[in-house]
Amino acid sequence: MGVLSALLFAAPLVLHATTVEGSRIPLNTDRQAFARDVETPKLPQALANEAASARVSKEPTDFVPDGKTCCPSGQEPTAYATKNDRCEYGSHVSAYVSQSDDKVTRCCFDVHAPKFYVHYFDLDKGFKFPVDIHGSSQHETGFCNLGLKYDISDVIVADNWISLHINLNVDCATYNKSDKEWITIFFNRNYRHSGRFTYVITGIGPTIYADVAAKIIGDDTVGLEVHVTGTGIIGRLDETVRDEIRNDVLKGFLKGKEICL
Incomplete structure (x- = not known):
């Protein structure tokens, strides 16, 4: 088998009709496939976001349908971030909160567990x-x-x-x-x-x-x-x-x- 034939059987190339004058051999393979193999360099902000995400600790979360507006003794009140639907305490975040923002009445965090408690309002209770x-x-x-x-x-x-x-x-x-x-x-x-x-x-x-x-x-x-x-x-x-x-x-x-x- 010649060198050219061996190369064609070895790699599943997608061939284009572009040729060099006087030659029947295609110059390019699939450009999209090539682009997928080349990793786009990450911008500094993307790297910073990735590093910040790695530092976040996602903790176990209990959802309590009691409508309570304050935290029990031994738990810390925390912020509720509407932008990502999670409770936050320092570098700790809760599980995703599926209740609508107006139903969440209090986020609490047990530092020693560690664990989040999301209190929300349920009219059926x-x-x-x-x-x-x-x-x-x-x-x-x-x-x-x-x-x-x-x-x-x-x-x-x-x-x-x-x-x-x-x-x-x-x-x-x-x-x-x-x-x-x-x-x-x-x-x-x-x-x-x-x-x-x-x-x-x-x-x-x-x-x-x-x-x-x-x-x-x-x-x-x-x-x-x-x-x-x-x-x-x-x-x-x-x-x-x-x-x-x-x-x-x-x-x-x-x-x-x-x-x-």
């Missing part, structure tokens, strides 16, 4: 009760004399939170609208976002939003912070008012509950 709680208040603001009126028909109670099915009426100047939503109040001494009410004013186009944050003030009192904003012709409406729900029924539900600081 509570117990539902009918109630009949009403209240109203007036607030002088720069835009209007803002009236708030609430009617609570049902509650769902768990160890670390309570959800209220509440009809919230907003009365501002000539606008008087109601919306009924579930809001969730976590057992915490600090305001945390609880829910949003939306009031569409048909005919003239604007919409009023009421974003509600809540906290536990005492064993029978829930504090509310209501941020009311408007769109369109009532775009100047941007007011925050505070109110309280104080009720013996709530006191019964809150009795003996741990309130996070």
Whole structure:
């Protein structure tokens, strides 16, 4: 067998029709195959990212559907990185968190284990009760004399939170609208976002939003912070008012509950 024939049988080359004048022998093999065999040099930033990734320690992770907003004794509160859906503590990261960002209530890390605990909110873990709680208040603001009126028909109670099915009426100047939503109040001494009410004013186009944050003030009192904003012709409406729900029924539900600081 000649030298040329031996080379052709030894390597499965993909041949092109490009030839040198006066010759029938192809000059090139498959350029894509050649490119795959050549490693592209890594940029400095890529090398730095790779080195940083190698230093990260991925730890065992427990997912706890209790809606707790503080860490038990012996565990450290950690950051929750929404960019990669993981809890982080120094160079330690948790397993991937599949729950939506608004459901994660607290990330904790046991330094000695080491192990992460991801606490998240699950509405199915509570117990539902009918109630009949009403209240109203007036607030002088720069835009209007803002009236708030609430009617609570049902509650769902768990160890670390309570959800209220509440009809919230907003009365501002000539606008008087109601919306009924579930809001969730976590057992915490600090305001945390609880829910949003939306009031569409048909005919003239604007919409009023009421974003509600809540906290536990005492064993029978829930504090509310209501941020009311408007769109369109009532775009100047941007007011925050505070109110309280104080009720013996709530006191019964809150009795003996741990309130996070």
